[in-house]
Amino acid sequence: MNIYFKKIRFIFLVILFTSSINLVNAQYYPHNDSIDYKENYRGQYHFSPKSEWMNDINGLVYQGGKYHMIYQWGKKIRHGGYATSPDLLHWEDKGVALIPQKSFLPLEAIRNVSGEQVFSGSAVVVSGESAQRITGSKRETIVVIYTGTAAGTCLAWSNDKGNTWHDYANNPVAHFTKNTDPRDPCVIWHEPTSKWVLALYENGTTFYGSTDLINWEFLSNLNFGYECPDIFQLPLDGDENNKKWVLQDAKGSYLVGEFDGTTFLKDDDQRTFVMDVGPDFYAAQTFPMGNLPNNDSRIIQLAWMDNWNGGIGESGWERNATFPVSLRLTTHNGQKRITRNPIREISSIYESTKTWENQLVKPKTNLLEGIHSKKFELSLEVDLTESTALTFGIKVANKYIVYDIHNKTLLSKELLPDDSNHVSIRLLVDWGQLEVFGNNGVFSYTQQFAFSPSHDTIELFTDGDIKLISMEFHELASTW
DSSP, X not given: OHHHHHHHHHHHHHHHHHHHHHHHHTTOOOOOTTOOSOSTTOOSSSXXXXXXXXXXXXXXXXXXXXXXXXXXXXXXXXXXXXXXXXXXXXXXXXXXXXXXXXXXXXXXXXXXXXXXXXXXXXXXXXXXXXXXXXXXXXXXXXXXXXXXXXXXXXXXXXXXXXXXXXXXXXXXXXXXXXXXXXXXXXXXXXXXXXXXXXXXXXXXXXXXXXXXXXXXXXXEEESOOOSSOXXXXXXXXTEEEEEEEEEEOTTSEEEEEEEOSSOEEEOTTOOOEESXXXXXXXXXXXXXXXXXXXTOOOXXXXXXXXXXXXXXXXXXXXOOBXXXXXXXXXXXXXXXXXXXXXXXXXXXXXXXXXXXXXXXXXXXXXXXXXXXXXXXXXXXXXXXXXXXXXXXXXXXXXXXXXXXXXXXXXXXXXXXXXXXXXXXXXXXXXXXEEEEEETTTTEEEEEEOOOOTTOOBEEEEESSOEEEEEEEEEEEOOOO
């Protein structure tokens, strides 16, 4: 009898151990734990995966006391990579959460979602009956809505704060496809009509509605956009009683107008703009409206920091995310314009600060001489009225960031002075990333750049006199 019970106990332990392995392998990630994020060009405060390829941001939510990010992972076959953060700054790459049927990972990595590949999507948080229809439990749940290629719009979910991920049993829920079209569902909750709204890249942008995330009906179509739509609402010039809807596509093109839960109508007097004019901004996504903690009403955005431009020579991994920004909508030269500015939390990783105020800067006078850094924030404001220079700017290692006073361009892109004839420039410089913001974020420029790894000098240069109103330098801590 004792031998019999020992055998039963052994079998039970084997089953339990195997189940545990399956749960772990549901987030299988083939990385080397010795990776230290010190490789050349590896951003020190920009998110990047431990290994392999990253592209589109596929879902951002706050749930269970932390921020969650699903992102496309895998160069040959797209998977759903997964990272979490307590503060939007310090991200932990948790592994691959969504593993499609054609995964190139070893067989022990459980194929846990529908479709041949995981193409772009979004994420929301549900509970109660909405969660029960999808998961079988009323527990609060993260639901990822993605395109499973050769399947359609699919759902994946986690109701244990992202520890394990599961496929919805009746995928796909809509938008059947033999290949990859239509794709990229972005889902929001539309409070005035009490329904979920899905924006899909399909003959431009097509809107669908649902009360349960499972059954979807056609609402309308708009001849606008290429890939990865996002839609959100912002107060115009800070006026909470005058909110406008913004619809954007993967390239950062955006419309401003009205959305009644069925149809998006661009304002008659509004042009189409691009929210970032750099070469490496794509597939930006925001946290769902009302999802942030502590009644935080900001619209926070991250993007894929690339646009299929060939990379900068990364080794061991490829590509990364932009630094999180807060979006606003402001009236600028008679048009409603998106502004992008780094989130205020960046100040928590300031390691040191230097400031300069109200002085005339002459050629060959480098106020930044003696400062050495490869990861910093730098802000300056110049009064052009009292300047005799034709150009001024910042040189970082082997990169020149030039403002052309005559042509009113920054990095060869238009940046007009403000009403006081001032120009303000804010730089985020990382080991392989450059983000430039001008005039309170109405100008945004995102670029991967191969800063010389051994070169850490910074220079303020000018070819004539410039009146410097102020300048601030902040050394930034590594978030890894």
